[in-house]
Amino acid sequence: MDRKSIEAYCLKLAGTTQDYQKDWEADRFFIGTKMYAMIGGDSNGKPILTLKCDPILSEELREDNEAVIPGYYMNKKHWNSIYFESNISNELIEKLIAHSYNLVLKNLPKKAQKEIGLPFEI
Numbered sequence: 504m505d506r507k508s509i510e511a512y513c514l515k516l517a518g519t520t521q522d523y524q525k526d527w528e529a530d531r532f533f534i535g536t537k538m539y540a541m542i543g544g545d546s547n548g549k550p551i552l553t554l555k556c557d558p559i560l561s562e563e564l565r566e567d568n569e570a571v572i573p574g575y576y577m578n579k580k581h582w583n584s585i586y587f588e589s590n591i592s593n594e595l596i597e598k599l600i601a602h603s604y605n606l607v608l609k610n611l612p613k614k615a616q617k618e619i620g621l622p623f624e625i
Contacts, residue, residue: 504593512597513540516604518619535615539607540600545575550587553577554603
């Protein structure tokens, strides 16, 4: 999945906002005030997508695919980074974005959740 497709997918999720973190050279996507996705690069400048993930699923994904690594510059237990140039299907990437979005959404205050809407179905 390319950068533009990922951006478009993230921005269609209810309540999503985007900013650019200049110091990190990364586009960040938020639900409320909490980040759920980031498009940036690793230390060699290779493009990566970083997403929040359930710790058990994180381990499974890392074991099954070498393109999935512990979250770059993030909490390694709760975040994964996925290299753009990988064999991971667009469908799986969309599911992982929705999974990240829903994890963050469910941890927002109830009032904020109601304003944003129901969790995004995956």
